[in-house]
Amino acid sequence: MTDLFLRALPLLQQAIVMTLGLGLGAFVLGSIVGMLVALMRNSRLRALRIIAFAYVSIFRGTPLLVQILLIYFGLPYYGIALSPIPAALLALTLFSASYLSEIFRSGINSVDPGQWEAAESMSMGYWTCLRRIILPQAFRIALPPMGSRLIALVKDTSLASTITVMELTRVAEQVGAATFRYMEMFLMVGAIYWFINQLLTILQTWLEGRLTRHMR
Template identity: 45%
Template sequence: MPHWLQLMVDSLPTLLWGGIKFTIPLTLLSFALGLALGLLTAVTRLFGPVPLAMIARFYVWVIRGTPLLVQLFVIFYGLPSLGILLDAFPAALIGFTLNVGAYTSEIIRAVISSVPKGQWEAAYSIGMSWRQAMVRTILPQAARVAVPPLSNTFISLVKDTSLAAAITVPELFQAAQRVVATTYEPLILYIEAALIYLVLSSVLSTLQVRLERRFARYGGMMETNR
C-alpha cells in the first residue's frame, strides 16, 4: 500500500472521531438554537414593538457585517478580559448560534413577508387569533419556501465548524491538524479532511433535494384541496 494511502487509512478513525464527537453535535445544536433565535428575531422585526425591532435589526447588522472567525475570537479570547470565561465548545456553540440566528432570521423574515396578506385575512375571518394564524396558516406556507435556503445554511454550517479549530475545539479539522503535527504530512491530511467534508456535504445535499420534493408534493396537495 502506498505511504500516502496508508497514512490516510491510519488517520481516518481519528478524524472521524473528531467529526462524530464535536463537528456533528456542534452543527446540530448550533443550527437548532440558531433557527429558534432566527425565528424570534424575524418575528420581532416584523411584528414587534419598535424598540425591540431596532435591537433585533442591530443584532443582525452586527453579525452579518463581521467575520465569523472574529466573532468566535471575541467570545473565546475577548470575553475573559471582562471576567467571562467559557470553555471552547460552549464558546463555539454561542458563536455559531448567534451567526446562524442572524442569517436565518433574514430568510424567515423574507418568506413570512412573501405569504399573501389574504392568508392573514382568511385566518382572521374564521376566528383565528394572531398566534393561531401564524402557527396554523402562515408558518406552514412559509416553511415550504424556506427549505432550500435553510438547507443551504445548514450545509454551510457543517463546513464553517472547521473554524472552531481556531479556538481549540478538537473537531474534525483540528484532529487533522494534530495528526499533521506528528506526521509532517499536511497535504495528505488536509486533503483527507476536505474529502470528509465533501462527503458530508454531498449526503446533506441529497437529503435536501428529497426534502424539497416532499414539501413540493405537500404544497401541491394543499393547492388541490383548496
C-alpha cells in the same frame, strides 16, 4: 495515503462527531433564535424592530472568526469564561441565527397577506394563525436557503479549530504536523466535508420533494 488514513482514523471518527454536533446543534439553536428575531423584525413595536435589525447587522456584518475569538478570549475579561466547545457553539449559533432570521422573515413575508386577513376574519389569533397557516407555507418557501445555510454552517465549524476544538480541521493540522503530510491530510478532510455536505444536499432535495409534492 491508506496508511495515513488508518493512522488518523480514531481521531477522524471523534472529529466527525464533533463537527456534526457543532453544525447541527448550532443550526437547531440558531433556527430557534432566528425565528424569534424574524418575528421581532416583523413586529409592530418599533423598539423590537430596532433591536432585531441591530442584531442582524452586527452578526452578519462581522467575520465569524472574530466573533469566536471575542467570545472565547473576550468574555473572560467580564468574568464569563467558556470552554472551547461551548464558546464555539455559542458563536456558531448567534452567527447562524442572524442569517436564518432573514430566511425566515422572507418566507413569512412571501405568504399572501390575504391569508392573514382571512384568519382575522375568522377571529383566529395571531399565534394560532402563525402556527397553523403562515409558518407551514413559509417553511416550504424557506427550505432551500435553510439547506444551504446548514451546509455552509458545517463548513464554518472548521473555524472552531482556532480555539482548539478537536473537529476535522484541527485533526488535520495536528496529524499533518506530526507526519509532515499536510497535503494528504487536508485532501482527506476536504473529502470528508464534501461527503457530509453531499448527504445533507440529498436530504434537502428529498424534503423539498416531500413538501412540494401536492403542488405539482
